[in-house]
Each structure stands twice: as C-alpha cells, then as structure tokens.
Amino acid sequence: MGRVKRTLAPYLLVLPGGLWLLMFFAVPMATMLSLSLQEGDIVNGYVFTGHWQTYIEAISDYETQLIRSLVYGVIATIILIVLAFPAAYWIAFYGGRRKSTYLFLLLLPFFVSFVLRTISWRLILTDDGFLLHPLKQAGLLPENFHILGTSAAVIGGLVYNFLPFMVLPIYVALERIDPRVVEAARDLYASPVTAFRKVILPLALPGVFAGVLMTFIPVSSDYVNSEVLGSSSTTMIGQVIQSQYLSSSNYPTASALSFTLMAVLLVGVFSYAKALGTEDVMKVAAR
Amino acid sequence: MFPTNKPDPSVLRGMTSRRFGRRDALRLGGMSAMGAFLAACGVEGQGKPQASVAPDAVEKFWSGKVKNGKLDFANWPLYMDPKHPELKKFTKETGIAISSYDEVIQEMGPWFAKVQPQLSAGQSIGYDLMVITNSIQFGQFRDAGFLAPLDHSKLPNYVANAAKSYSQSSYDLGNVFSIPYASGITGIAYDPEKTGREITSLADLWDPAFKGKVGMFRDLQELGNFGLLAAGLTPAKSGEAEWKKAAAKLREQKDAGIVRQYYDQSYVDALGKGEVWITQAWSGDIFQKNVSDGTNFKFVVPSEGGTIWTDNMSIPVTAANPVDAITLMDFFYEVENAATLAEYINYVCPVPAAQAAMKKHAAALTGEDKEYLDSVATSPLVFPSEADYEKLHYYVDFNTAEEQQDFTKIFDPIVLG
Numbered sequence: 001m002g003r004v005k006r007t008l009a010p011y012l013l014v015l016p017g018g019l020w021l022l023m024f025f026a027v028p029m030a031t032m033l034s035l036s037l038q039e040g041d042i043v044n045g046y047v048f049t050g051h052w053q054t055y056i057e058a059i060s061d062y063e064t065q066l067i068r069s070l071v072y073g074v075i076a077t078i079i080l081i082v083l084a085f086p087a088a089y090w091i092a093f094y095g096g097r098r099k100s101t102y103l104f105l106l107l108l109p110f111f112v113s114f115v116l117r118t119i120s121w122r123l124i125l126t127d128d129g130f131l132l133h134p135l136k137q138a139g140l141l142p143e144n145f146h147i148l149g150t151s152a153a154v155i156g157g158l159v160y161n162f163l164p165f166m167v168l169p170i171y172v173a174l175e176r177i178d179p180r181v182v183e184a185a186r187d188l189y190a191s192p193v194t195a196f197r198k199v200i201l202p203l204a205l206p207g208v209f210a211g212v213l214m215t216f217i218p219v220s221s222d223y224v225n226s227e228v229l230g231s232s233s234t235t236m237i238g239q240v241i242q243s244q245y246l247s248s249s250n251y252p253t254a255s256a257l258s259f260t261l262m263a264v265l266l267v268g269v270f271s272y273a274k275a276l277g278t279e280d281v282m283k284v285a286a287r
Numbered sequence: 288m289f290p291t292n293k294p295d296p297s298v299l300r301g302m303t304s305r306r307f308g309r310r311d312a313l314r315l316g317g318m319s320a321m322g323a324f325l326a327a328c329g330v331e332g333q334g335k336p337q338a339s340v341a342p343d344a345v346e347k348f349w350s351g352k353v354k355n356g357k358l359d360f361a362n363w364p365l366y367m368d369p370k371h372p373e374l375k376k377f378t379k380e381t382g383i384a385i386s387s388y389d390e391v392i393q394e395m396g397p398w399f400a401k402v403q404p405q406l407s408a409g410q411s412i413g414y415d416l417m418v419i420t421n422s423i424q425f426g427q428f429r430d431a432g433f434l435a436p437l438d439h440s441k442l443p444n445y446v447a448n449a450a451k452s453y454s455q456s457s458y459d460l461g462n463v464f465s466i467p468y469a470s471g472i473t474g475i476a477y478d479p480e481k482t483g484r485e486i487t488s489l490a491d492l493w494d495p496a497f498k499g500k501v502g503m504f505r506d507l508q509e510l511g512n513f514g515l516l517a518a519g520l521t522p523a524k525s526g527e528a529e530w531k532k533a534a535a536k537l538r539e540q541k542d543a544g545i546v547r548q549y550y551d552q553s554y555v556d557a558l559g560k561g562e563v564w565i566t567q568a569w570s571g572d573i574f575q576k577n578v579s580d581g582t583n584f585k586f587v588v589p590s591e592g593g594t595i596w597t598d599n600m601s602i603p604v605t606a607a608n609p610v611d612a613i614t615l616m617d618f619f620y621e622v623e624n625a626a627t628l629a630e631y632i633n634y635v636c637p638v639p640a641a642q643a644a645m646k647k648h649a650a651a652l653t654g655e656d657k658e659y660l661d662s663v664a665t666s667p668l669v670f671p672s673e674a675d676y677e678k679l680h681y682y683v684d685f686n687t688a689e690e691q692q693d694f695t696k697i698f699d700p701i702v703l704g
Contacts (some may be wrong), residue, residue, distance in 0.1 A: 041688040043404065043430045059702050068704075128561035130480035143481075144500055148562065149547055231548045232541060235704030243703060248695055249403065249427070 036255035073220030149231030173207025476568030502566030
C-alpha cells in the first residue's frame with residue numbers, strides 16, 4: 001500500500017501543473033496546428049484539408065518581416081548584454097548595503113504598464129515634440145528629420161522595455177560568485193582583466209544565457225514597440241500574425257506564421273546553446 | 288449643439304483632445320483580448336452565406352421582442368458631439384436610457400475579428416447597435432448572418448426622410464440589414480504650412496518631396512481604392528489584374544520611403560503632431576479637428592476623384608435590446624436630429640431635408656456662429672451635389688468570398704511592410 005502511494009506521489013505532484021499545461025499549452029498548440037492546415041474563409045468556415053502549402057505561401061509573403069524580426073532581436077539582445085552586464089556587475093560587486101534599493105529602482109518602471117511607457121516615448125520622440133522641435137527650430141536638424149518610424153526607434157524601444165530581464169539573471173549569476181575565488185585569482189598574479197576574463201565571465205555566462213533566453217525570444221516576437229514607435233518599414237512578424245488573426249481573420253496564415261516563428265526561435269536558441277557549449281539548455285535556464 | 292449654444296472652443300478642445308490621446312491606448316488595449324480570442328476561435332463555419340433574407344425572417348426575429356428601456360451603442364470616435372445632445376434628447380423623449388455609448392470601433396477588420404467569436408457562438412457582443420462601414424467586413428457580417436433583418440414598419444422616419452439612393456446600395460440592397468448613419472468622402476488632408484503648396488492630386492501622395500511624411504490608410508479598401516485611382520483605374524469595375532497594378536503602384540510609393548505609416552483612425556493624431564504632412568483622410572474628421580484644436584488643415588477631393596463610403600447602423604442578431612436599438616435608429620432620421628448630428632460631425636447627411644433645417648438654425652444665429660453653420664449647410668462635404676457625386680467612386684464590390692480573399696492577399700503585404 002505504502003509502495004503504491006510512493007510510486008503515485010510524483011505523478012500526483014505533477015498533476016496540477018500538468019493539467020494546466022495540457023489545457024493552456026497543449027490544447028491551444030494542437031488547435032493552432034490544425035488551423036494552420038485548414039482552408040476556407042471566415043464566413044463559410046475553415047475546413048481541415050492538410051493544406052501545408054499555406055506555410056510556403058506565408059513564409060514567402062512575409063519573409064522580410066520574419067528576417068527583420070530576427071535581426072532586430074539579435075541587435076537588441078547584443079545591446080542589452082552590453083548595457084546590462086556593467087549594470088549587473090556594479091550592483092553585484094559595488095552595491096553594498098543598497099543592493100536591494102538598486103534592484104528596486106531597476107524594477108520601478110514595471111509599476112507602469114509597458115504600453116503606456118512606450119506611448120510616452122512616442123510623445124517624447126514625436127516629429128514636432130519637445131525634443132525635436134527646438135532642434136529643428138535652431139536649424140540643427142532638417143525639417144523632415146524623424147526618429148519615430150525608424151528601425152532605431154523600434155530597437156531602442158525593445159531595449160528599453162526588456163532591459164530588466166537581462167540585468168536580473170546576470171545579476172543573480174554574478175551575485176553567486178564567491179569573492180574569494182576572485183581574490184584567489186588575484187593572489188595567483190592574475191591581472192584584473194585576466195581575473196574577469198578567466199573567472200568572472202565564465203561564471204556569469206549561465207546568467208547571460210538565461211538573459212538571452214528571456215529577452216531574445218519575446219523581443220523577436222514583440223508586436224507593440226514596432227506598432228507604437230515604428231512605421232510600415234519596421235513591421236515585425238508579431239504584428240503580421242496579430243493582423244492576420246485580428247484584422248484579416250485569416251487564421252491559417254496566422255497560425256502557420258506562428259508555428260514558423262516558434263520553429264525558427266527554437267532552432268536559433270538551441271544552436272546558440274550548442275555554440276556556447278551549454279549542454280543542457282533547460283538546466284541553465286532553470287538557474 | 289451648435290445652433291443654440293456653440294460650445295466654447297477651449298472646452299471642446301479639452302474634450303476632443305482627451306479622446307485623441309486615448310486612441311492608441313484603446314487600440315493596444317484591444318490586443319490583449321487576443322489570448323482569450325484564440326481560445327475561443329473554433330474551427331467550424333460561422334454561418335451560411337445568405338444573398339437574400341428569408342421572407343419570414345423579419346417577423347421571426349422581431350416577434351416577442353419588447354422595449355427594455357436601455358441600450359448599448361458602439362460607434363466610431365469623433366462621430367457625435369462629445370456631450371451627446373442627441374442621445375440625451377432621445378432618452379428624454381422615449382425613456383430609453385443609453386447604458387453605454389462607446390467609441391470602440393476604430394477600424395472594420397479588428398472590429399469584425401473582435402466580435403465574430405461571440406456572434407458565431409450566439410452570444411451578445413455587449414452592444415445593441417453598431418455603426419459599420421460598407422467595407423469587406425460588412426459583407427462578412429451580412430453573409431455570416433450576424434445582422435438582424437430590420438423591420439421597416441418600426442422605421443417610419445427613415446421611410447419618410449431618407450435619401451432614396453441609399454436603398455439602391457449594392458452592399459445592402461433595400462436596406463434589409465442596415466440604414467446609413469452618415470456617409471463620408473475619402474480624400475487628402477494636408478497641412479499647408481508644412482507642404483508649402485496647394486495639394487490637388489493623388490500624385491502628391493507619391494511626391495518624393497514628402498518622403499516619410501505621407502500617411503495612407505491601413506483599411507485595404509481605402510488603400511486599394513487610392514492605388515487604383517492613382518493608376519488611372521476605376522475601383523468599382525476592377526478585378527484581380529487591376530488590383531495587381533494598383534498594388535504595384537502602392538508598392539512603389541512604399542519602397543521609395545514616401546509612406547510614413549498605414550493608419551487607422553489615428554491618422555488625425557499623426558497629422559496633428561506633424562508626423563505626416565499629407566495623408567489619406569475622411570472628410571468630416573479634418574473639419575472637426577480644425578474646429579476643436581484650432582488647426583488649419585485642408586481637406587481636398589483629389590482631381591482624380593475620391594471615394595465615398597457609408598457607415599451604417601446595424602443591430603447584431605444577438606442584441607439584448609433590439610427594439611430600443613431600432614427606435615434610436617429611427618430617431619436619427621427625424622429631420623431635426625439628422626440636422627444637429629450633421630452640424631457637429633460634418634459628414635454626408637442621409638436626410639436631404641436636414642439642409643433646410645440647418646439653414647433655418649443658421650438664420651436664427653448671428654455673426655461667426657451663423658457664418659459657421661451656413662458653411663456647413665452649404666458644404667459639398669455634407670450635402671454633395673450631383674456634380675460632386677460624379678467625382679466620387681464607390682468601393683470595390685466582391686461577388687464571392689474568394690474574390691475578397693484575393694483582394695486581401697494582394698494588398699495585405701503592402702500594409703504589413
């Protein structure tokens with residue numbers, strides 16, 4: 001009797017989470033996969049026909065946006081690492097007693113909806129807004145100069161919105177480093193640069209990796225920043241999917257694009273993990 | 288209301304600018320519904336196409352329906368005096384309270400996509416009356432059987448006062464499912480200070496001098512129509528070959544970096560902020576923007592012609608208070624009410640007799656107020672003449688769902704960068 005209980009226990013423990021995943025992950029995924037293989041129109045209904053050609057059409061129609069999203073994702077992620085690493089490093093090693101205050105400040109913007117914050121940027125950066133107007137008046141900028149609607153504005157918005165997601169994992173990794181390890185490196189005549197390169201960086205790498213996972217994926221599929229700060233030449237794949245679902249009611253194309261995006265991101269993340277020599281992606285992500 | 292007490296421009300400005308600012312937030316807020324929407328999106332059909340309605344459909348729908356004394360109304364922004372004088376008058380006269388008047392419709396595609404799951408599940412969308420354009424989605428609403436057939440015996444004012452041409456409309460022949468709220472003209476709006484010259488033609492939207500400062504509509508009918516007109520084609524007579532030519536023309540405009548963005552209703556905001564200098568525009572909006580914000584934008588019907596569309600009042604089949612809704616529909620066809628509404632919104636009025644009423648209102652005023660109202664009463668944008676109509680084109684008509692899908696497929700990639 002006790003043995004049975006013991007064998008059942010793990011399954012019972014996983015049951016709530018498992019059911020949750022089944023209902024809110026597996027079922028929608030299966031529905032979406034089925035939708036992507038259907039044909040028809042919104043009025044007469046979509047019928048499953050196994051029409052996989054939708055994938056080819058969707059990819060060839062929206063290849064530009066797909067590639068653009070990945071390029072934005074890579075650029076934004078690199079900028080994020082460059083910005084977040086020093087910040088996390090400083091908080092972890094020089095934060096002292098105020099560490100938690102600095103972390104709180106980092107998270108403070110989250111108390112305002114990110115859509116509102118992004119719209120605020122739109123107001124600040126608008127063509128005749130209080131930032132650009134005086135510069136144009138002074139003749140420093142041409143009259144039709146604009147920041148909004150450019151790739152720079154969109155990538156800037158993405159970096160701004162996702163910065164804490166990069167800082168926090170790196171901070172956690174750095175915070176765990178035993179200062180004595182660094183001291184030992186210095187005692188063995190490592191220069192500060194060498195100590196950083198050979199000791200701190202390798203130990204921080206799992207944090208960077210987790211940060212990349214937490215930013216690259218949502219950044220590449222983001223549809224808000226480009227909608228608010230961008231223009232028709234900065235359209236990202238998330239916007240295409242959103243519009244295919246919610247504007248054109250073209251569910252098969254939208255589903256096919258969603259799956260394609262997911263596949264591309266998965267392949268990207270796993271090859272990144274391989275290149276980095278991280279054997280177990282999930283183990284690292286879980287740290 | 289303008290005739291009796293024209294509101295202080297500063298008051299009006301405060302009211303409208305708040306609504307302008309809210310727009311982006313509203314639009315983005317709508318997106319969060321996506322998750323719920325996905326879960327609800329079924330696989331089965333949404334209804335059978337119905338070219339004509341069964342003879343007993345009207346009776347079947349209306350029998351047993353009674354007045355409930357309340358009503359929820361979904362409309363577009365900038366489509367009524369923000370103080371809602373007409374609605375207040377309606378409540379006073381009929382005792383029907385307007386439980387909500389929401390400016391939730393910004394673009395037809397998203398509106399259809401938003402309410403379609405509820406309608407196909409036979410659930411209420413929370414509104415008893417909605418104002419929908421004769422666009423692609425009107426056909427989808429109609430063919431999916433989402434619109435209640437109207438009982439014309441409940442619409443005496445409409446029968447007496449509506450311009451007869453409306454019942455000839457191809458999208459709803461005989462006004463079976465809808466009656467017009469207002470019509471409007473799609474043309475070009477521009478800021479003369481920024482463009483530095485008068486704008487007269489569609490070619491100006493393709494002028495490299497305005498690189499990055501041109502706004503176009505995101506609505507595929509609107510965009511496609513201007514592409515067709517710019518390529519010298521007639522929208523109403525176009526087919527796939529013409530659409531491809533128009534798309535190429537629009538692609539050229541986009542690839543040259545001339546188009547800043549493809550807008551929904553937010554184009555007014557973009558023009559106001561100087562993001563665009565010249566843009567596709569709906570006639571009444573620019574007039575209202577000038578009145579409420581003191582701007583000096585110009586609206587022109589391009590020499591190649593503009594397009595005319597109609598926004599229609601319809602009752603969703605699942606409405607909880609259809610009798611109250613049809614009562615309000617008819618209320619807008621009382622000459623006096625049609626006049627005050629058109630005086631504020633400055634869109635084409637479906638009640639010709641309103642022009643005389645408006646002139647009478649004007650005669651009772653003096654000075655600037657009189658001048659203003661006279662200009663509305665004689666405006667070709669509110670009461671177009673036969674000659675004006677000749678310059679206007681109707682939307683592309685789709686005979687089949689496939690045609691409509693082809694059209695969407697051809698123009699969608701342009702909007703989506």
